[in-house]
Amino acid sequence: xxxxxxxxxxxxxxxxxxxxxxxxxxxxxxxxxxxxxxxxxxxxxxxxxxxxxxxxxxxxxxxxxxxxxxxxxxxxxxxxxxxxxxxxxxxxxxxxxxxxxxxxxxxxxxxxxxxxxxxxxxxxxxxxxxxxxxxxxxxxxxxxxxxxxxxxxxxxxxxxxxxxxxxxxxxxxxxxxxxxxxxxxxxxxxxxxxxxxxxxxxxxxxxxxxxxxxxxxxxxxxxxxxxxxxxxxxxxxxxxxxxxxxxxxxxxxxxxxxxxxxxxxxxxxxxxxxxxxxxxxxxxxxxxxxxxxxxxxxxxxxxxxxxxxxxxxxxxxxxxxxxxxxxxxxxxxxxxxxxxxxxxxxxxxxxxxxxxxxxxxxxxxxxxxxxxxxxxxxxxxxxxxxxxxxxxxxxxxxxxxxxxxxxxxxxxxxxxxxxxxxxxxxxxxxxxxxxxxxxxxxxxxxxxxxxxxxxxxxxxxxxxxxxxxxxxxxxxxxxxxxxxxxxxxxxxxxxxxxxxxxxxxxxxxxxxxxxxxxxxxxxxxxxxxxxxxxxxxxxxxxxxxxxxxxxxxxxxxxxxxxxxxxxxxxxxxxxxxxxxxxxxxxxxxxxxxxxxxxxxxxxxxxxxxxxxxxxxxxxxxxxxxxxxxxxxxxxxxxxxxxxxxxxxxxxxxxxxxxxx
Numbered sequence: 001x002x003x004x005x006x007x008x009x010x011x012x013x014x015x016x017x018x019x020x021x022x023x024x025x026x027x028x029x030x031x032x033x034x035x036x037x038x039x040x041x042x043x044x045x046x047x048x049x050x051x052x053x054x055x056x057x058x059x060x061x062x063x064x065x066x067x068x069x070x071x072x073x074x075x076x077x078x079x080x081x082x083x084x085x086x087x088x089x090x091x092x093x094x095x096x097x098x099x100x101x102x103x104x105x106x107x108x109x110x111x112x113x114x115x116x117x118x119x120x121x122x123x124x125x126x127x128x129x130x131x132x133x134x135x136x137x138x139x140x141x142x143x144x145x146x147x148x149x150x151x152x153x154x155x156x157x158x159x160x161x162x163x164x165x166x167x168x169x170x171x172x173x174x175x176x177x178x179x180x181x182x183x184x185x186x187x188x189x190x191x192x193x194x195x196x197x198x199x200x201x202x203x204x205x206x207x208x209x210x211x212x213x214x215x216x217x218x219x220x221x222x223x224x225x226x227x228x229x230x231x232x233x234x235x236x237x238x239x240x241x242x243x244x245x246x247x248x249x250x251x252x253x254x255x256x257x258x259x260x261x262x263x264x265x266x267x268x269x270x271x272x273x274x275x276x277x278x279x280x281x282x283x284x285x286x287x288x289x290x291x292x293x294x295x296x297x298x299x300x301x302x303x304x305x306x307x308x309x310x311x312x313x314x315x316x317x318x319x320x321x322x323x324x325x326x327x328x329x330x331x332x333x334x335x336x337x338x339x340x341x342x343x344x345x346x347x348x349x350x351x352x353x354x355x356x357x358x359x360x361x362x363x364x365x366x367x368x369x370x371x372x373x374x375x376x377x378x379x380x381x382x383x384x385x386x387x388x389x390x391x392x393x394x395x396x397x398x399x400x401x402x403x404x405x406x407x408x409x410x411x412x413x414x415x416x417x418x419x420x421x422x423x424x425x426x427x428x429x430x431x432x433x434x435x436x437x438x439x440x441x442x443x444x445x446x447x448x449x450x451x452x453x454x455x456x457x458x459x460x461x462x463x464x465x466x467x468x469x470x471x472x473x474x475x476x477x478x479x480x481x482x483x484x485x486x487x488x489x490x491x492x493x494x495x496x497x498x499x500x501x502x503x504x505x506x507x508x509x510x511x512x513x514x515x516x517x518x519x520x521x522x523x524x525x526x527x528x529x530x531x532x533x534x535x536x537x538x539x540x541x542x543x544x545x546x547x548x549x550x551x552x553x554x555x556x557x558x559x560x561x562x563x564x565x566x567x568x569x570x571x572x573x574x575x576x577x578x579x580x581x582x583x584x585x586x587x588x589x590x591x592x593x594x595x596x597x598x599x600x601x602x603x604x605x606x607x608x609x610x611x612x613x614x615x616x617x618x619x620x621x622x623x624x625x626x627x628x629x630x631x632x633x634x635x636x637x638x639x640x641x642x643x644x645x646x647x648x649x650x651x652x653x654x655x656x657x658x659x660x
Contacts, residue, residue, distance in 0.1 A: 031544075033199035033246075037297030038451070039305070039379060047370075047564075048380035052453035052557055054492045054529030056522040058503070060376060061564060064572040065369040067131055075132030081112055082136055086143035093412060095144050096427060099270040105147065106184075106226075106659045114140075116180025118155045119164075123176035130306060130368040134313035141314035142321050145431040146271030148314045150184070153222040156307035157439070158185030159231045159250055166248075166291045166299050175229060175250060183228035184659065186253075188218040188277060189300060192645040196444045198233070198246060198297055202645065203279065205234035205249065207242050212249065212289070214257075214282040217645035225263045225273040226659050227253045232279070233296045245294025249284050253656065257282040260656035268430030275656075280649050305379045306371045308439055312364050312389025318432055319357035319393055322400040325423055326350050329404060340403070349399040355590035356392050358583070359562045362569035363388060380452050381561065387445040388558040390435035397429045446551040453557065454543075457536055460484040465541040485533075492530050497522030506567055508574065511581060512588035514567045520595060521560050528556055531605055548610040552601045559594045559601075566590050 042049065047060040067075070089108050095101055109115060117133050119125025128136065133155070141148025155161065160179050163172055179185055194200045203216025214234055224230070230251040238244030251258065262276040291299050330341030330350060340346045367381045401408035404425050407415060412422035436442050461484075463469045463477035496502040497519040506514040532553055536543055543550075570587035574580025619625050 030197050030199040033297070037198075037301050039298070039302060042377055042455075044375065044377040046377040046380055048384060048557065048561055049377070049452065049455070051525045051560060051564075052380075052529065052532070052553075053456060053488075054526040056495070056497070056518075056525045056564075058518065058564070058568075061366060061370075062568045062571070064366065064568050065373050066572075067129055067369065067372065071129045071132065071372075074126070075128055075135065078113075078117075078126060078128065078132065079135060079139060082114065082139055085109075085112060086140055090140070090143040090147060092144040093422065093424070095146050095271040096424070097413070099265070101144070101146055101150060101271045101273070103659045106150075109147075109151070110182060113180070114151060115154060115182070115184070116160075117151070119160050119176055119180040123172065123180055125176070125180040130309060130371040131365060134309055134364060134368050137310050137313045138317035138320075142317040144271065145314065145318075145428075146269050148317075149269055149272055150223060152310040152314070153187065154179075154185050156310040157187040157303055158223065158227075159187075159229045160185065161303045161307055162231055162248060162290050162299050163250070165302060166295070170287070171250065171290070179229065184223055184226055185229045185231065186221050186223035186227035187231050187300075188221050188224065189233045190218065190220050192217060192219045192276075192643045196441065201233065201235050201246055202647075203232070203234040204647070205236045205247060205284070207236065207239070207286075208283070210286050212236070212284045212286065214249070214251065214279040214284055215647040216279050217261075217647070218277045218279075219643075219645075220264065220274055221260075221277045222272060222274045224253075224277050225260050225275040225655065226657055227273075228658070229253060230258075230277075231290065233300065234279075236293050243293045246296035247293045248290040248296040248299045250288040250290060251279075251282065251284055254658075255282050255284070258656075259650040259652065259654045261650060261652040261654075263655050266434065268427070268433055276643075278650050280647065304439060305382055308382045308386040309364060309368055309371065311435055311439055312360065312385045312393075313368075315389035315393035315432070315435060316357065316361045316364055318428060319353065319360055319396050321428070322396045323350075323353050323357050325425065326353055326400055326403050329423075346403055349403055351589060352593065353396045353399060355586050355593055356396055358569075358586040359566040359590040359594075360389055360392055362565040362587075363562050366565045366568065380449060383440075383445055383449050383452075384554075384558045384561050386439060387442060387449065387554070388562055390432075390438075391442060394429075394432050394436060397425070397432050401425050401429055443547070443551070446554045447547065449554045449557070450550040453554065454532065454536065457533070461536075467541070489533070492526045492533075495522050495526055497524075497526070506571055511574070511584040514570060514584060514587055514591070517563055517588070517591035517595075518567055520591075521563050524556070524560060524598060527602070528553065528560070531602070546610070548608060548613075549605060552605050556598055556601045559598050563591045563594050 045057070045060055047057055050057045050060070085108060090105055095105075113126045114136070116123070116125030117128045117136055118130075119127070121127040137148050137152055140151060158179075159175060163175060167175075189198065189201075191202055194202065203214065203218065205212040205214050212234075214232065216234065218224070218232070221227075221230075230253055232249050232251050233246055234249060236242060236244045236247045257280040259278045259280070260275045261278050264274045264276065266272065266274070290296075327341075327350070330346060331339050333340045335343065341350055363385050367378055367385050370376045370378050370381065404423070407420070407423070408425040411426060412424040416422040440448060461477055461481035463473045464481065466473075469477070499519075502522070503515040503518040506518055507516075535546070535549060535553075539546055566587040570580070570583040573583040616625075
């Protein structure tokens with residue numbers, strides 16, 4: 001049943017709109033907003049943070065943490081039901097063709113309790129752990145990535161998680177039972193002219209008695225087309241009695257003044273219910289505000305600390321499917337007298353898919369279990385999992401398409417039409433591409449992780465390079481820095497990685513030598529820390545502009561984390577008698593492949609084209625190379641690069657629909 005329509009374009013007031021006034025924000029102010037939203041301090045240990053400081057704390061991840069028996073039992077029981085449902089009721093090909101998840105599929109997920117996987121049992125949810133929630137997303141995402149995205153957006157970043165972390169008891173009692181059983185939620189932060197720079201957020205929430213009036217436009221609202229409840233980020237102006245700042249609100253999607261103006265279409269995830277939502281004088285009770293005024297960005301970032309793990313979980317599923325298809329296809333397809341898998345060029349691709357899938361599952365399971373135990377701060381680990389998972393899953397899918405050749409480029413429907421197995425390899429590639437952008441693009445993740453990685457350095461020496469600090473502040477910072485580095489730098493010279501007998505437990509008889517890989521990780525973590533320190537000393541305040549360098553530092557850290565997780569997981573499987581020998585082989589292969597990538601990244605830290613690239617960019621932007629664009633026809637349509645998002649009443653039909 002469709003929601004009541006807003007006034008159509010024909011009946012709405014006509015005439016051009018004035019350009020929307022965006023908040024004028026300097027680069028420094030934007031950084032300050034982002035910095036204020038960060039979770040300050042480190043109250044718990046962090047494996048990844050220590051690693052970036054050159055300290056390989058294997059004790060924080062080994063022995064591999066394990067879920068409680070009761071959590072395992074409940075999780076496995078639900079996975080069995082979900083698998084049966086996906087095998088019999090979820091038609092991924094139909095969703096791809098019709099670009100819509102059938103209502104009855106969503107109804108079935110409601111009946112299973114899938115909308116409440118992460119919601120506590122006392123509110124009607126299933127109360128699954130992060131580990132089993134991710135396994136469920138891996139499973140359902142393999143049946144249909146669009147269904148996986150719907151469930152993930154609803155629970156990982158939608159209304160349930162912010163309420164769980166920051167909501168009042170009254171809010172939890174009022175909303176969580178609905179979200180566990182019937183209601184779908186969405187998270188609304190991005191705007192047409194505001195992406196990863198929330199300091200320019202233009203949607204406003206004006207205090208009005210015991211309520212707020214929302215005005216603005218939100219873009220790429222995953223689930224927004226079918227959502228019942230929204231978590232909306234809006235700017236509250238500072239005034240008497242109001243601290244102001246970016247603030248989070250729970251908004252009923254059918255409130256007067258809420259209009260879904262468009263359902264967006266994409267190259268992949270064609271069943272995604274993603275749209276453009278306009279708010280015009282939407283009255284939201286103050287009781288629906290999550291946390292205090294000004295805490296919206298902190299709430300969003302804290303929610304993502306574990307919420308980001310859902311995306312790499314589905315990337316694990318993509319890797320497993322890619323491996324299955326590569327194995328089955330490459331054993332029957334023959335070229336030059338033997339299966340293509342026996343040709344080295346193809347075999348290398350299969351080895352990469354197998355080893356990387358093993359490592360990626362190790363990363364996700366380890367980070368998820370650490371999230372469940374809540375003993376460690378996993379903000380960096382979760383971000384690394386998202387970054388690494390999205391990049392490596394895309395590469396694995398691309399390699400699968402190459403292994404399949406022309407059939408990889410052909411659609412599943414076309415393959416079936418001419419009598420062959422309908423393998424949607426090209427769809428997998430299209431569906432996975434968004435993961436390098438979702439929930440923080442790769443470029444933003446590099447900067448976010450880099451900021452956390454150098455947090456200790458900034459804490460002890462940041463005032464030295466801060467232009468706003470006084471000479472006295474800089475002198476005190478210099479004293480602090482001298483004391484810290486006098487104790488820290490000598491420890492980067494030598495460590496267990498240089499001792500042949502270190503980590504001997506990871507080289508049991510008859511198994512590949514994973515101890516050697518862990519020694520490499522320990523040595524390389526110290527090397528990485530030395531490079532980071534040298535770069536900070538060299539560039540100081542300009543360090544933040546060296547995004548190419550920072551990205552490579554983070555990528556090295558991601559590889560080291562993945563190697564560590566792979567070794568720890570292999571040893572866990574060995575001690576539990578669960579494919580231990582094979583797991584050691586996969587971990588060994590992955591670490592060898594990873595070490596090659598790490599050494600290439602280290603070379604590119606100092607030998608690269610970053611400076612030359614900047615000069616070329618200057619030329620491109622100034623039009624110096626415009627002649628290079630001659631000889632083509634641009635098929636793009638007319639219109640502005642960024643749509644007008646001026647607040648005001650809608651001029652379009654409401655395309656929101658409810659799933660009943």
